[in-house]
Amino acid sequence: MTNWSRRSFLAAAAVLPAVVAACGSLSDPGPGSTVGDTLRISLSRSIKTINPYSVGSPDADRAVQGAVYSALTRTGADGSTQPEIATSWREVDELTWQFTLRQDAAFPDGTPLTSQDILWNFDHLLDPADTTQSGSKLRAFVSAVSLPQSEVLQFSLREPATDLPGRLSLIYLTTAAFAANNNLDTAAWGTGPYRLDDIDLENGAQLSLNPHYFGPAPAFPEVAFSVLASEAARVAGLQSGEIDLALTIEPSNLPQFADSHRTVLAPGPRAHTLAINESHPALADPRVRRALNYGIDKQAIVSSIFGKDFPILPGQVLFGPYQDPAAGVGAYPYDPEQAKALLAESGHGGGLSLEVSIPAGSYVAGETVVQAIAQQLAAIGVTLRLTPEADSFDRQAGPNPPDLAYIAWTTEYKGGYQWLDYYTTTFSMSNTTDIGFDTLLTRALATGDPTTQRDLIDRAMRRYHDEADTVFLWPAPLTAVHSAALNWTPRVVVWPQEVTRAGT
Numbered sequence: 001m002t003n004w005s006r007r008s009f010l011a012a013a014a015v016l017p018a019v020v021a022a023c024g025s026l027s028d029p030g031p032g033s034t035v036g037d038t039l040r041i042s043l044s045r046s047i048k049t050i051n052p053y054s055v056g057s058p059d060a061d062r063a064v065q066g067a068v069y070s071a072l073t074r075t076g077a078d079g080s081t082q083p084e085i086a087t088s089w090r091e092v093d094e095l096t097w098q099f100t101l102r103q104d105a106a107f108p109d110g111t112p113l114t115s116q117d118i119l120w121n122f123d124h125l126l127d128p129a130d131t132t133q134s135g136s137k138l139r140a141f142v143s144a145v146s147l148p149q150s151e152v153l154q155f156s157l158r159e160p161a162t163d164l165p166g167r168l169s170l171i172y173l174t175t176a177a178f179a180a181n182n183n184l185d186t187a188a189w190g191t192g193p194y195r196l197d198d199i200d201l202e203n204g205a206q207l208s209l210n211p212h213y214f215g216p217a218p219a220f221p222e223v224a225f226s227v228l229a230s231e232a233a234r235v236a237g238l239q240s241g242e243i244d245l246a247l248t249i250e251p252s253n254l255p256q257f258a259d260s261h262r263t264v265l266a267p268g269p270r271a272h273t274l275a276i277n278e279s280h281p282a283l284a285d286p287r288v289r290r291a292l293n294y295g296i297d298k299q300a301i302v303s304s305i306f307g308k309d310f311p312i313l314p315g316q317v318l319f320g321p322y323q324d325p326a327a328g329v330g331a332y333p334y335d336p337e338q339a340k341a342l343l344a345e346s347g348h349g350g351g352l353s354l355e356v357s358i359p360a361g362s363y364v365a366g367e368t369v370v371q372a373i374a375q376q377l378a379a380i381g382v383t384l385r386l387t388p389e390a391d392s393f394d395r396q397a398g399p400n401p402p403d404l405a406y407i408a409w410t411t412e413y414k415g416g417y418q419w420l421d422y423y424t425t426t427f428s429m430s431n432t433t434d435i436g437f438d439t440l441l442t443r444a445l446a447t448g449d450p451t452t453q454r455d456l457i458d459r460a461m462r463r464y465h466d467e468a469d470t471v472f473l474w475p476a477p478l479t480a481v482h483s484a485a486l487n488w489t490p491r492v493v494v495w496p497q498e499v500t501r502a503g504t
Contacts, residue, residue: 031241032260035485039220039496042228042237042246044361045390047201049185052172053125053132058493059247059362062170064205064225066495069172069190072099072118072153073165077489077498079269079322079414081166085118085173085191086153089165094448095157097164103151106212108195113173115150120176122153134171137418141445160448163416193218193497203227207496218497219504229361229390238481245482245494250365251306257481264490267310268478270408271317272363274356274373274471277401277431283354284433287346289468293332295339295380301372302474305365313472316461317423322414326461332472339380353383357402359392364477370406396429408476412492417444417457423464432469 044059052069056062066074072086086099105113122145125135144156161167178189188196193215194207207223226243228234235253237243238261254263274292282288302310313319315331343349356374358366367388374384387402389395396405407429411419421427424438437460444456464470482488487500 030260032483035244035483038222038224039499040224040244041494042226042234042243044248045229046227050188051184052174053134055133055170062493065172067194067207068188068192068196070192071169071172073169075169075413077491081413094160097155099153101151101153104214105191107191108210110212113191115147117175118173119147121173159446166413166416167418219500223496247480248364249479249481261481262484264480266478267475268492269322269412270410270476271313272408272473272476275405275407276470277403278433279431280403282348282352285346286467287342291339291342292471293468294335295377296373297334297376298473301369306477312474315465315472326458329461329465336380343381351381354403355385355387356404357392358388358406360388360390364479366406401431434467434469437464
């Protein structure tokens with residue numbers, strides 16, 4: 001099993017480890033030693049939508065989206081932004097970017113993806129009537145998209161966006177006719193390496209090759225995604241040989257696969273926090289929020305569950321090697337006495353009861369770590385009521401959000417800070433009230449000067465830390481088990497075109 005120390009992890013990879021554990025010989029009989037023509041991948045939650053303009057969960061929606069659709073750019077396993085439909089790009093000036101478009105992309109029936117098709121997608125998203133996630137994000141910084149030449153797509157910006165190529169990696173492309181005549185939540189028409197043959201949002205999806213894909217043909221002609229929402233079902237699928245690759249496997253279950261499969265356990269790019277609902281009267285007080293940060297022995301929890309050298313967050317959601325942390329910001333030390341003093345000072349020395357929501361099945365050892373957190377906070381007088389729920393994300397965006405939520409956000413491409421809007425007051429699932437953080441982030445995103453931008457980001461991180469607008473925990477672990485007959489570079493989403501046969 002690949003179990004990375006902090007030092008070896010930082011030295012060994014720019015983003016995610018490209019090495020998995022040694023395993024039994026491919027000639028060994030039994031599950032895990034061979035794969036057929038259909039690559040069988042488990043999803044840890046039901047698919048909510050495959051709409052090309054919806055940024056879904058990496059362990060469900062995005063696995064399907066990224067296989068059947070293409071975007072202007074894509075994010076490599078190393079976090080780099082790479083060409084896809086755009087073969088190159090250049091920043092003309094702070095408010096103008098141009099992308100050169102490839103001319104050989106085609107849909108599964110051989111119909112070409114035209115420059116006009118591509119333009120339509122962005123015009124559609126810029127229409128204020130559009131209600132999708134991608135549209136609302138795009139309209140915040142793009143004023144217009146045009147075709148100054150037949151093979152050149154131009155973006156006119158409202159504000160500088162030094163990371164624009166990365167931001168466009170999850171805006172997938174289809175046609176106006178298909179969008180008008182189909183339910184994009186359950187039907188797909190893209191120029192990716194696969195085509196969608198069948199989908200059941202609760203149970204999975206079936207894919208086959210797009211015969212007109214512009215890139216190298218994937219190793220597997222067919223893909224079967226199966227929704228296995230429980231840990232027990234994923235483990236059973238691996239044991240029986242019915243699943244070739246599964247994410248989100250509890251660390252305690254990894255050793256049983258050491259001789260038959262390849263296993264992964266490493267810090268991933270997402271930052272785990274307890275999101276705080278600051279509309280709660282007690283949680284509106286920063287002293288209470290700081291008390292929660294002081295009251296959790298984060299290193300003890302991750303050491304016991306994920307390994308003794310597993311890192312914790314440095315008191316912020318920027319952490320290496322994915323992002324450069326803000327200078328002068330460090331982790332809250334474990335100090336239960338300080339936590340008790342802050343609770344007493346805020347008028348909650350007699351105890352405090354809070355609900356914490358846990359997305360069921362989404363995070364590695366989610367319930368286990370939150371139970372450990374609850375035990376530690378009980379020692380300072382805070383009682384947590386744990387609520388595992390499949391609709392945790394919807395609930396956070398609804399009228400009755402939980403007091404706390406165990407969650408993880410990040411970007412997967414290196415560079416750029418737009419993804420920090422997950423932590424602003426305006427994000428749909430955020431329940432914070434810190435306008436000061438919003439202001440600093442807005443100013444940072446609006447400048448084209450890298451030095452000024454970094455200074456503002458550092459100030460924003462220090463403010464978020466000092467106001468304790470979240471409970472900073474640890475990098476979200478990436479765990480996986482896959483057949484020894486496969487090669488796969490670990491990342492938080494499994495795109496089947498990135499999985500190859502061992503020895504090729």
